[in-house]
Amino acid sequence: MYWEKDIETIERKKLDELQLTRLKNTLAKAGKSFYYGKKFKEQKIDAGAVKSLRDIQKIPFTTKDDLRENWPYGLVASHKDDLVRMHSSSGTTGRATVIFHTADDIAVWTNLVARCMYMAGMRKSDVFQNMMTYGLFTGGLGFHYGAEKIGALVIPAGAGNSKRQIQLMMDFQTTVVHVIPSYALHLSTVFSELHIDPRRDTKVRIAFVGAEPHTEKMRKKIEDIYGYKAFNSYGLSEMNGPGVAFECPEQQGMHIWEDSFLAEIIDPQTFEPVADGAEGELVLTTLQRDGMPVIRYRTKDLTRIIPGRCSCGRTHRRIERIKGRTDDMLIIKGVNIFPMQIEKKLMEIPGVGTNFLIVLSRDEFNDSMTVKVEVNKEYFSGELKKMEMLRKKIVEELKSEILITPKIDLVEPDSIPKGEGKAVRVIDNRKD
Amino acid sequence: MIAYQLSIFAENKPGKLAKVTGVLARENISIRATTISTSDTFGVISLIVDDPQRAEAVLTGAGMTVHLRRVLAVLIPDKPGGLDKLTQLLLKEEININNAYGFVLESSQKAVFVVDVDQMEKAEKVLEKNGFQTLDTQALSAIEPSCGSK
Numbered sequence: 001m002y003w004e005k006d007i008e009t010i011e012r013k014k015l016d017e018l019q020l021t022r023l024k025n026t027l028a029k030a031g032k033s034f035y036y037g038k039k040f041k042e043q044k045i046d047a048g049a050v051k052s053l054r055d056i057q058k059i060p061f062t063t064k065d066d067l068r069e070n071w072p073y074g075l076v077a078s079h080k081d082d083l084v085r086m087h088s089s090s091g092t093t094g095r096a097t098v099i100f101h102t103a104d105d106i107a108v109w110t111n112l113v114a115r116c117m118y119m120a121g122m123r124k125s126d127v128f129q130n131m132m133t134y135g136l137f138t139g140g141l142g143f144h145y146g147a148e149k150i151g152a153l154v155i156p157a158g159a160g161n162s163k164r165q166i167q168l169m170m171d172f173q174t175t176v177v178h179v180i181p182s183y184a185l186h187l188s189t190v191f192s193e194l195h196i197d198p199r200r201d202t203k204v205r206i207a208f209v210g211a212e213p214h215t216e217k218m219r220k221k222i223e224d225i226y227g228y229k230a231f232n233s234y235g236l237s238e239m240n241g242p243g244v245a246f247e248c249p250e251q252q253g254m255h256i257w258e259d260s261f262l263a264e265i266i267d268p269q270t271f272e273p274v275a276d277g278a279e280g281e282l283v284l285t286t287l288q289r290d291g292m293p294v295i296r297y298r299t300k301d302l303t304r305i306i307p308g309r310c311s312c313g314r315t316h317r318r319i320e321r322i323k324g325r326t327d328d329m330l331i332i333k334g335v336n337i338f339p340m341q342i343e344k345k346l347m348e349i350p351g352v353g354t355n356f357l358i359v360l361s362r363d364e365f366n367d368s369m370t371v372k373v374e375v376n377k378e379y380f381s382g383e384l385k386k387m388e389m390l391r392k393k394i395v396e397e398l399k400s401e402i403l404i405t406p407k408i409d410l411v412e413p414d415s416i417p418k419g420e421g422k423a424v425r426v427i428d429n430r431k432d
Numbered sequence: 433m434i435a436y437q438l439s440i441f442a443e444n445k446p447g448k449l450a451k452v453t454g455v456l457a458r459e460n461i462s463i464r465a466t467t468i469s470t471s472d473t474f475g476v477i478s479l480i481v482d483d484p485q486r487a488e489a490v491l492t493g494a495g496m497t498v499h500l501r502r503v504l505a506v507l508i509p510d511k512p513g514g515l516d517k518l519t520q521l522l523l524k525e526e527i528n529i530n531n532a533y534g535f536v537l538e539s540s541q542k543a544v545f546v547v548d549v550d551q552m553e554k555a556e557k558v559l560e561k562n563g564f565q566t567l568d569t570q571a572l573s574a575i576e577p578s579c580g581s582k
Contacts, residue, residue: 375441375497377497380439380441380497380499381439381499381501382437382439382476382478382499382500382501383439383476383530383531384469384470384471384475384476385530387441387471387474387476388471391471391474409443409473409474410441410473410474411443411474412441412442412443412495412496412497413497414495415443
């Protein structure tokens with residue numbers, strides 16, 4: 001039941017010691033990068049002075065903006081020739097955040113993903129269908145490597161093409177899938193159309209669901225429809241991708257792999273650490289990455305540490321399902337989108353007025369984004385065709401920026417209510 | 433002669449036309465003809481009224497997005513082939529019609545065909561040369577369309 005029993009059930013005291021050793025190594029390594037080298041020097045931070053895990057609090061946070069501003073190689077701590085892979089966070093174009101890996105980093109990451117999958121019950125006899133986007137997005141390749149490490153047969157199906165997914169599942173007797181939760185729900189409607197009952201006609205027994213926040217209720221719904229166990233997965237490209245935290249068969253929170261990541265929960269206002277059990281922002285430090293160590297990365301994800309030991313026997317602490325964000329980032333179909341990206345693009349398009357509103361909804365099972373856009377009064381010439389062309393142009397421009405196709409509603413100038421102070425840009429109507 | 437059509441941009445939802453007609457009724461502005469074109473969630477309401485400039489001002493004042501558009505209001509005989517003569521002429525001159533609608537002035541006698549074309553000046557000249565009468569705003573205001581009663 002354990003992929004690496006020694007590590008997964010390591011005594012807490014020994015785990016703390018391991019973390020401290022690896023933290024010191026990480027700080028020394030990070031100091032070789034342009035960004036941390038300069039930062040440590042300027043702020044007179046002596047990596048050697050770190051004597052306990054608590055001492056990490058003396059080191060400043062790293063944010064997504066820091067990664068962007070030091071794009072592309074500012075945080076790389078290894079020789080460039082030793083880098084074998086890069087990944088980029090989804091949804092942002094231009095100055096995306098890029099993460100580089102050495103061969104050792106890939107091996108460590110692969111092992112972590114294998115550990116997650118094995119923990120959920122996957123074995124070498126399984127047939128694993130990876131219904132995730134391959135490419136810059138970490139979810140595809142990360143799981144692919146992990147499954148091969150276990151020795152399962154991997155079907156690199158990629159995302160989309162529902163009928164083919166179902167065909168593959170039937171033809172090759174898929175037993176394990178990796179899927180975005182909203183897509184799992186969407187796929188169930190395609191099963192119905194084809195008059196195939198996934199509970200009776202497929203052999204799938206395990207699903208890894210991630211890349212998109214979802215509720216416990218949504219998980220239950222997926223499990224009910226398919227008759228398999230759905231395990232929650234947490235990861236972010238800045239921390240490799242998948243394999244940061246994962247559910248065990250108890251399905252009571254996600255074990256965060258503390259041999260590879262140092263986790264802190266902070267109050268997002270005061271930046272002070274909060275006690276286990278209290279909600280706050282998850283802050284992570286890589287403990288086993290040479291190519292690009294990242295120290296105290298503010299994930300902006302809200303969660304809490306679940307106090308107490310898990311009955312599965314693993315000593316690595318658990319985090320609760322992600323409750324939300326401390327910033328305004330939206331996650332739709334696994335793609336990260338900031339309202340600012342939409343605003344910037346809209347304001348470049350002639351004919352667009354001053355205000356807009358993003359409305360997220362979940363119709364049937366699919367998440368969708370509608371942007372209500374006020375038109376510029378002067379732009380209106382009485383021609384419907386011209387307005388229709390404007391609408392199409394907005395769709396195209398936004399699609400190229402945020403990578404998903406939004407629905408655009410053109411509305412009259414000044415028709416979107418302006419809130420007091422900061423404008424309300426997003427209404428999220430997505431319910432379970 | 434050039435006439436003016438009032439175009440209003442509006443979301444495609446209940447109450448939008450009622451708001452327009454409400455303002456015009458209150459201001460005692462008479463509507464000669466109306467047409468609405470929609471595209472999914474939005475549309476354009478086009479009106480021929482007896483006082484387009486004042487209508488534009490009051491509708492804009494009511495917060496609406498209004499544009500005064502130049503159109504040709506062509507007088508045609510209300511009988512078989514009446515409209516055909518006009519459209520055949522426009523075809524011959526390679527003038528494209530973007531939008532058009534009509535209303536009867538006197539049943540079996542006269543009708544007005546409102547056309548929005550791609551070459552306004554050329555169309556105006558061609559129509560004049562071929563004996564068509566175009567109405568301007570004053571002429572449109574002066575007429576009282578019949579209800580076409582038998």
